[in-house]
Amino acid sequence: MMKKRDYRPKIHFSPEEGWMNDPNGMVYVDGVYHFFYQKYPYDTSWGPMHWGHATSRDLIHWEHQPIALYPDELGFIFSGSAVYDTQNSSEYGTNENPPIIAIYTSHHKDGLEQQSIAYSNDKGRHFEKSYLNPVIKNPGISDFRDPKAFWNPVRRCWSLVLAAQDRVFFYASQDMKNWEKTGEFGPEGNHVKGVWECPDLFPIEYKGKNVWVLVVSMTKASEDDHCKMQYFLGDFDGEKFLCTYPSDEPRWLDEGFDNYAAVTFQNAKDVLLMGWGMNWQYAAQTPTEGYCGQATLARKLSLTEVDGALTLAAAPAGLEKFRHSSYPIENHTTIRTETFGLKVSGKGDAKICLKNSVGQKLKIYVTDTKITVDRTMAGYKEFSEHFMTEKYSISTAARKKDGAWNLELVFDVSILELFAEDGVDAISTVVYPETPYDRISWKGDLSVELYEIDA
Template sequence: MKKLLLSALLLINLLSAQNATAQQEKYRPQFHFSPKAHWMNDPNGMVFHNGTYHLFFQYYPEDKVWGPMHWGHATSKDMVSWQEQPIALYPDSLGYIFSGSAVVDTKNTSGFGKDDKVPLVAIFTHHNPVLEKQKTGRHEYQSLAYSLDEGKTWTKYSGNPVLPNPGITDFRDPKVSWYEPQKKWIMTLAAKDRIAFYSSPDLKSWKSESDFGTDAGAHGGVWECPDLFPIMHDGKQVWVLIVNINPGGPNKGSAGQYFLGDFDGKTFKSYSKETKWLDFGADNYAAVTFSNTGNRSILLGWMSNWQYANQVPTDPWRSANTIPRELGLKTFGKELYLTSKPIKELDILNGTAFTEKNLMVKGQVDLSKKAGNPTGLFRLDLNIQKVTDFSIVLANKAGNEMIIGYDKATNQFYTDRSKSGKTDFEKGFGVKHTAPRFSTDPNIPLTLIADAASIELFADGGLTVMTEIFFPDQPMSELFLKSVNGVVVSELKYTALKAARNQ
């Protein structure tokens, strides 16, 4: 009898623990990378090498709020399923390990390679809290670390820092790439209210080339986390300069802007004075591209916003990344714009699916029964004709609603998370956000990707993108299409998505 009682108690305790874990983890993304525990922000050092994608990230392993920064590390074969690795870089006497990039030094220009081993080299900002308190204005400078074992272990360069601070308070986030025409490395660096370009033959000695941006783009906050890379468009090489900004985004808080233009190894010249945004949602910041991916430009961002990042109700971790997006270019009117689309590798998550043709939506159409997807993880591809106001509503039995829609009168897409679940942790979280439409096509093609606590909208072939996190009381198991005046959905495809094999 005692054995039976003991077994019953053990079972009850096990079930209670499982239930507590389920409640604790109910906002855990199922196919976006998030750390097992503790704080994460900017993606860093993203690089592809020998069949493996490396994702480093700003990480504080002692708490789930921002603290002394380390470089966390995760690896993947497909950018979908990630395996968290041991911490790559720890703070040291020079300071915390702030954001930066990593390159494959194929030609061993740095001299770090040994025994025919090609070095991975990380270029990052040291942030010195002691100097910061002294208000010298020189507390951020650039340093190196290298790995000869596929990123498993890292050695910091004994000559750090390689780029001292010239007296600029915010002097950080180096994104480095090889500029083949002149056989040199280019560093794209955030310098408070502008981008500074430096060059080096060996990653160790750097010289100033030029700067850009004091009279261009948005300046509602400090410029951070830049990126510079080319994309071929209509047979011409177009250079893309990404500049993240905090605050000052189109819907308040953190956001990423970009410029398109020419780069000659010394100077960047923008085609346009128009301020252009990577993502009009609230939750795609510090977005940069992977290095060493050939002709593919693949962007990944931090899926949060400094406005509330330290307060979001997740435990034992905070923050996730966006899905990786493949970038392209498209002309609208007289302007050239960047486009973002989900990477094709995400198709490995596809589960059961159904399609509809020429679906009339007047009032409300309930897709829930056909979807039969209680987890609320899905991809929805729509092509909408006879465009007027419409909305896509994710909902649950608790009365939560996450709304994504289009307003014809203003020609804007929007998201509304005012009734999406838990919103009271920050006064500006539960609001409506808007985004302009950049196409005059009478049809609107769009893709919506939903995870446990996020949606990502790609409209008009990725000309307009919106990324939003939310925190429902229960999984969003219901899905509705709504239109008061009526729209025709010429094509609809709903695909249930499976969880990725993150470890």
């Protein structure tokens, strides 16, 4: 019988109550990060979707705000995005007080999906829906959703990318109200089958040039049926994405089970990406009290070369002041906090283990060829027939670099985010230890530093 305890993470955002899934409408305005998200406030399972809202100045401490968008006659408020319309191109604000424009999917109970907009003139506290909705009507297909708007530097206008079954569509607009379709990408260039969801398109500067990154979440993304996020690298010609850096294999953004629907903050100085730290296969059964779901940490994205191939790299954002206070620890060290980071460097095979007083263990293995996170014995798991299977217990990432290696692990009560080899691989996984992990041990030639995170 599970011992009940509070599994709510301290630095990973979670709703005060009710259900949450996909991040939505993430935008940075006047020093504040606005985080909207799919929310059902009346139960801890999925229901008619609203947009929840939270704000932060440091990506670690979040303040809950009133619900931003409620369902209406066009349907539930499904996923979408928001932009800070600094030039007031929409004319929903003024030049002195630019509006935030949200664009989202209206999902009718009969399945019809169309795109709608809403605007805020008080920095995201209240939104008014446009009388023009829907601003992008359905072209006669299912799975037509999740618009992610961005500034188009080629046409000097707004563009958006949205999911359309096994591909993405691109649209452009001068005013966020009137949209024209400009192109498509996929399924050519994609190596796995599945419905595409929650796309995002953004540039990252690399060696003086902008490389465009297209991220797509996939409900059944791989041969093992896991929900995963794939990314493509290339160019944006103002009309559509071009995959000019093709790969013979899928590029996965995270090899864990618990990072999905991740998108970036519009208008932020850095490329910052946050996802839903959960998995559709067992999200509604997790043993959390009064709420369900959490976000991942924000990740600062960059590009690097590995064996001559461009690769995304990620680092946890907002933890810099804690990381600077890291200190070396010995094997079998006692841990006195449930929220901490570990910086590990080593060579050769290694095993790292987080343990608690009832014998539960979260294990991380490193070999010459792969990095593995094993939650088989990590804690309570009988709440879900999926969660307790081997298929959903062991995450593996193939190593992209040879020789010596480094890991950064951020653990927060019930969720682990692992960044391997300067962030070119990531593994996110939730666990439910029945008592807190209080010891760390390892085998192998390792140097380990700990930093405590005071939330």
